[in-house]
Amino acid sequence: MFASRFYNIVIPVISVILGLIAGAIIMLLFGYNPISGYAALWNGAFGDLYFTGETIVKVTPYILSGVAVAFAFRTGLFNIGVEGQVFVGWLAAVWVGVALDLPMILHLPLAILAAAVAGGLWGFVPGFLKAKFRVHEVIVSIMMNYIALYTCNAIIRSVITDNEDKTENVAESASLASEWLTQLTFSRLHYGFLIALIGAFLMWFILEKTTKGYELRSVGFNQNASKYAGMNVDRNIVLSFVISGAFAGVAGAMQGLGTFQFMSVNSGFTNIGFDGIAVALLGGNTALGSVLGAFLFGTLKVGALNMPSAGVPKELVDIVVALIIFFVASSYIIRWFLQRSKKEGK
Amino acid sequence: MEYVIEMLNIRKEFPGIVANDNITLQVKPGEIHALLGENGAGKSTLMNVLFGLYQPEKGEIKVKGEPVNITDPNVANQLGIGMVHQHFMLVDTFTVTENIILGMEPKKGSKVDIKKAEKEVQEISERYGLRVDPTAKIQDISVGMQQRVEILKTLYRGADILIFDEPTAVLTPQEIHELIQIMRTLISEGKSIILITHKLKEIMEVCDRCTVIRKGEGIGTVNVSETTTNELASLMVGREVSFTTEKEAAQPKEDILHIRNLRVKDVRGVEMVKNLDLDVKAGEIVGIAGVDGNGQSELIEAIAGLRKSEAGSISLKGNDITNLSPRNVTETGVSHIPQDRHKFGLVLDFPIGENMVLQTYYKEPYSKNGILNYKEIYKKAKGLIEEYDVRTPSEYTLARALSGGNQQKAIIGREMDRVPDLLIAAQPTRGLDVGAIEFIHKKLIEARDQGKAVLLLSFELDEIINVSDRIAVMFDGHIVANVKPEETTEQELGLLMAGSKKQEEGEL
Ligand SMILES: Nc1ncnc2c1ncn2[C@@H]1O[C@H](COP(=O)(O)OP(=O)(O)OP(=O)(O)O)[C@@H](O)[C@H]1O
Numbered sequence: 001m002f003a004s005r006f007y008n009i010v011i012p013v014i015s016v017i018l019g020l021i022a023g024a025i026i027m028l029l030f031g032y033n034p035i036s037g038y039a040a041l042w043n044g045a046f047g048d049l050y051f052t053g054e055t056i057v058k059v060t061p062y063i064l065s066g067v068a069v070a071f072a073f074r075t076g077l078f079n080i081g082v083e084g085q086v087f088v089g090w091l092a093a094v095w096v097g098v099a100l101d102l103p104m105i106l107h108l109p110l111a112i113l114a115a116a117v118a119g120g121l122w123g124f125v126p127g128f129l130k131a132k133f134r135v136h137e138v139i140v141s142i143m144m145n146y147i148a149l150y151t152c153n154a155i156i157r158s159v160i161t162d163n164e165d166k167t168e169n170v171a172e173s174a175s176l177a178s179e180w181l182t183q184l185t186f187s188r189l190h191y192g193f194l195i196a197l198i199g200a201f202l203m204w205f206i207l208e209k210t211t212k213g214y215e216l217r218s219v220g221f222n223q224n225a226s227k228y229a230g231m232n233v234d235r236n237i238v239l240s241f242v243i244s245g246a247f248a249g250v251a252g253a254m255q256g257l258g259t260f261q262f263m264s265v266n267s268g269f270t271n272i273g274f275d276g277i278a279v280a281l282l283g284g285n286t287a288l289g290s291v292l293g294a295f296l297f298g299t300l301k302v303g304a305l306n307m308p309s310a311g312v313p314k315e316l317v318d319i320v321v322a323l324i325i326f327f328v329a330s331s332y333i334i335r336w337f338l339q340r341s342k343k344e345g346k
Numbered sequence: 347m348e349y350v351i352e353m354l355n356i357r358k359e360f361p362g363i364v365a366n367d368n369i370t371l372q373v374k375p376g377e378i379h380a381l382l383g384e385n386g387a388g389k390s391t392l393m394n395v396l397f398g399l400y401q402p403e404k405g406e407i408k409v410k411g412e413p414v415n416i417t418d419p420n421v422a423n424q425l426g427i428g429m430v431h432q433h434f435m436l437v438d439t440f441t442v443t444e445n446i447i448l449g450m451e452p453k454k455g456s457k458v459d460i461k462k463a464e465k466e467v468q469e470i471s472e473r474y475g476l477r478v479d480p481t482a483k484i485q486d487i488s489v490g491m492q493q494r495v496e497i498l499k500t501l502y503r504g505a506d507i508l509i510f511d512e513p514t515a516v517l518t519p520q521e522i523h524e525l526i527q528i529m530r531t532l533i534s535e536g537k538s539i540i541l542i543t544h545k546l547k548e549i550m551e552v553c554d555r556c557t558v559i560r561k562g563e564g565i566g567t568v569n570v571s572e573t574t575t576n577e578l579a580s581l582m583v584g585r586e587v588s589f590t591t592e593k594e595a596a597q598p599k600e601d602i603l604h605i606r607n608l609r610v611k612d613v614r615g616v617e618m619v620k621n622l623d624l625d626v627k628a629g630e631i632v633g634i635a636g637v638d639g640n641g642q643s644e645l646i647e648a649i650a651g652l653r654k655s656e657a658g659s660i661s662l663k664g665n666d667i668t669n670l671s672p673r674n675v676t677e678t679g680v681s682h683i684p685q686d687r688h689k690f691g692l693v694l695d696f697p698i699g700e701n702m703v704l705q706t707y708y709k710e711p712y713s714k715n716g717i718l719n720y721k722e723i724y725k726k727a728k729g730l731i732e733e734y735d736v737r738t739p740s741e742y743t744l745a746r747a748l749s750g751g752n753q754q755k756a757i758i759g760r761e762m763d764r765v766p767d768l769l770i771a772a773q774p775t776r777g778l779d780v781g782a783i784e785f786i787h788k789k790l791i792e793a794r795d796q797g798k799a800v801l802l803l804s805f806e807l808d809e810i811i812n813v814s815d816r817i818a819v820m821f822d823g824h825i826v827a828n829v830k831p832e833e834t835t836e837q838e839l840g841l842l843m844a845g846s847k848k849q850e851e852g853e854l
């Protein structure tokens with residue numbers, strides 16, 4: 001057990017280092033200076049409070065979308081529908097935030113709850129179809145992503161607004177924005193970060209500490225044994241998808257109530273959900289891992305914006321990120337090398 | 347060339363445990379070499395080292411006199427080493443043929459020539475008398491047939507040194523007999539075999555020499571013709587083992603399990619249990635004897651709520667439990683040692699400790715207000731692990747890392763510990779060493795003496811005869827005879843199981 005835990009920490013770290021090295025090589029090949037490139041990346045992410053604030057803003061929804069994917073993974077399901085669940089969560093939060101007039105103590109929780117419920121409902125569909133009719137969840141959730149995208153657009157245009165491209169800002173009583181943080185950093189930094197951390201904690205708590213989590217993990221590992229043990233496999237599949245969707249929905253609320261304060265019509269996906277897959281993978285499908293993975297991901301994305309100042313095109317960062325994921329995904333190779341060198345060292 | 351295989355002073359460690367310590371195994375060409383040792387002694391580990399699945403920390407391996415470095419199973423295959431694993435390595439959703447040819451598919455252009463492959467599989471299977479249906483999916487065939495597929499897989503790859511890791515544990519006596527014939531044929535064709543088995547009779551019957559290991563250490567190699575089962579047993583366990591089970595006569599009381607006109611279909615929709623009646627009383631052990639595939643598995647799954655009953659009734663202590671969910675059946679008072687330990691018995695990726703509460707995790711003290719109490723769970727697990735002598739580095743070790751026999755002991759411990767009214771024990775001693783079997787038999791009788799009803803399913807006729815108080819012979823979905831163990835012989839049971847009638851005198 002010790003060994004596997006050790007590898008779970010070491011492998012992502014090695015993957016990241018290998019990814020950075022590979023990125024450096026590519027920069028060199030194209031005639032850029034990797035040291036100044038990476039320095040610019042670092043400054044762009046943490047150079048001053050503004051950048052740090054924006055990085056955290058970026059990290060926040062990634063944590064939750066990563067948690068959503070990881071949660072489903074841990075229970076044996078592949079939720080590729082996080083993207084769509086983020087959309088409906090975003091819309092639900094903003095809708096509640098715009099339409100109602102309540103004291104903050106009710107309004108904000110209600111808006112977040114609405115996002116969780118909307119995301120959960122969106123997750124319910126693939127979960128239910130899988131449990132009931134054995135339809136593969138990947139196919140259904142991909143479809144649900146498109147339905148979410150276009151339904152949200154339609155609702156924004158013709159229900160919430162009168163043919164506008166974006167909603168009004170949410171009421172202050174439903175906003176996660178913080179004057180204090182804004183003044184401190186001049187960024188869009190908001191309290192959502194805390195909610196994301198609570199989300200990650202909840203994932204850990206549900207899976208590791210609760211009786212339901214025991215069932216969910218058991219079903220994820222071995223459906224036959226779970227059935228034998230008296231668990232209701234189908235119900236657990238649905239539940240897992242609903243919980244995963246709820247996390248994703250709250251990721252949307254972070255955008256709607258925090259970062260943007262509104263929702264606009266989208267011509268395509270935000271990628272928060274799809275990137276969540278990478279985040280979960282980087283984090284070994286654990287809660288803490290998702291937080292760290294989201295940090296890495298967000299840092300790279302925000303820092304990248306500053307790389308052109310060192311003359312490096314920011315597309316390169318996408319390549320570096322892709323390389324890191326590649327190395328994590330092929331962690332089998334690294335594991336093999338580690339075990340081999342351990343053996344030869346003896 | 348004196349030896350085809352030489353494994354010299356092999357050492358293999360796992361976290362927290364030395365699985366093999368200085369073990370030497372030398373196999374002569376053309377012999378059947380037995381590898382004997384208690385559960386967890388390190389037999390599978392040693393063979394996995396030979397097959398290239400594990401790399402040893404120390405030691406040397408020579409194949410046909412040449413020192414070799416077996417880095418992975420492909421290297422083993424090239425060296426002519428084939429292995430039939432203790433736990434099958436088959437792709438459930440593939441057909442028998444697809445599994446056998448996996449990795450060396452015959453091609454026609456760029457496509458797999460499945461027709462040709464099926465023909466080849468059919469040929470080999472006929473040549474060695476290994477009855478399989480080349481087009482059936484693995485998930486739809488019996489454990490026995492899956493085993494035969496595993497054997498065919500090695501034969502298809504043309505191995506000349508075959509490792510059989512407990513092949514007979516899952517076979518019926520008839521099938522074992524067939525397998526022994528097959529092994530003899532293989533030997534006469536110049537192949538060599540390493541056979542792991544806990545059944546000393548088999549070693550005496552087919553093996554030339556036997557290497558014994560105990561707790562990871564090599565004890566030595568003996569010529570089978572110069573030894574006895576008793577000597578083998580005490581070499582392996584380190585003490586005397588008794589082979590017959592002492593027990594008082596049963597004192598059956600009221601009916602616990604009461605089955606009438608039961609009909610159950612298998613996955614393919616074929617009726618396997620046909621209008622079956624069966625009673626098990628409190629304080630008795632009823633043994634079901636039968637050839638695999640005569641509806642025993644379906645019967646047990648129906649009782650346990652894992653399979654739908656089409657018609658008829660099952661009741662427990664007067665409560666109708668027909669088609670209840672497994673949870674409800676369990677709570678009404680049934681515990682169940684399942685036939686297939688990996689499929690049903692364990693969540694292999696859970697620590698062994700968490701597996702010990704698989705049916706009770708939601709009850710106090712293991713769970714309170716929806717929150718697990720790990721302290722209580724692991725306390726319970728620790729107790730069971732000690733009581734049932736489950737050999738594991740700790741209760742936090744993943745179930746996957748335990749040896750096959752120790753996984754089985756863990757399941758038995760869990761199920762025996764919570765026997766409410768009825769214990770269904772489906773092949774409970776499969777894969778256990780003689781010492782552990784002795785212990786489990788004692789425990790079964792203890793449960794009976796406490797007034798529990800025990801339904802025992804086993805393909806080991808001597809187990810059925812030794813342990814049961816009454817034997818129900820199952821053939822073609824019915825109970826065709828009820829016999830007393832004292833009044834029957836293995837021969838008579840064998841005939842009944844093959845369908846010869848005893849209805850005039852024996853039917854219910
Ligand atoms: N992958 C593994 N990781 C950690 N420990 C392991 C692993 N495989 C086996 N072990 C440990 O090594 C020891 C030997 O196991 P092995 O499977 O070789 O026993 P065995 O002799 O085949 O027993 P059985 O008769 O029960 O099959 C056991 O204590 C087991 O817990």
Ligand SMILES: [Mg+2]
Pocket residue numbers: 389390391432511749750751
């Ligand atoms: Mg073994």
